[in-house]
Amino acid sequence: MAELHNLHTAPVTVTDAAIGQRVTIQRGHSALVSGDFREHLFVKSGMIRAEHDEADIKPLLANKPDSGGEPDKTALREQYEELLGKKAPSAASAETLQRAIDEALANKPDSGGDAVATE
Incomplete structure (x- = not known):
């Protein structure tokens, strides 16, 4: 209400x-x-x-109906803040936030320890 x-x-x-x-x-x-x-x-x-x-x-x-696969902007903002360590721009669209998250994940060093040594 x-x-x-x-x-x-x-x-x-x-x-x-x-x-x-x-x-x-x-x-x-x-x-x-x-x-x-x-x-x-x-x-x-x-x-x-x-x-x-x-x-x-x-x-x-x-209970909000699914908006045709459109990502939840609130969830994207939270993920953006976790990954980048700063607040998401207030005027950023869901697409812009998703792009920034994807870039941050692509640039994030792999910490899984699965590196394969080559000779």
Whole structure:
């Protein structure tokens, strides 16, 4: 469940994930809406502010339908940070993150001890 605050000068409409119905929020008002709005266009553009209850988001993310094989951006960010030791760029796409991870793995020295001596 997220509390959405309309910061825009006009009413905004979003879709409730639990019931699938559209919810219109008048300017200057708030509404409780089910769903994960952290990556929503209105939030990113500053039209609305979303305050999430983290306990409600995890089940929504787990039940999120597969997006046609598209990698999970959150998982890619975590893997990027583990491999490269720094935060992933905030504007990086999933493709860019995957490319950087692949490059880091390709350049990573093999520590498995499987080196074969040649004479």
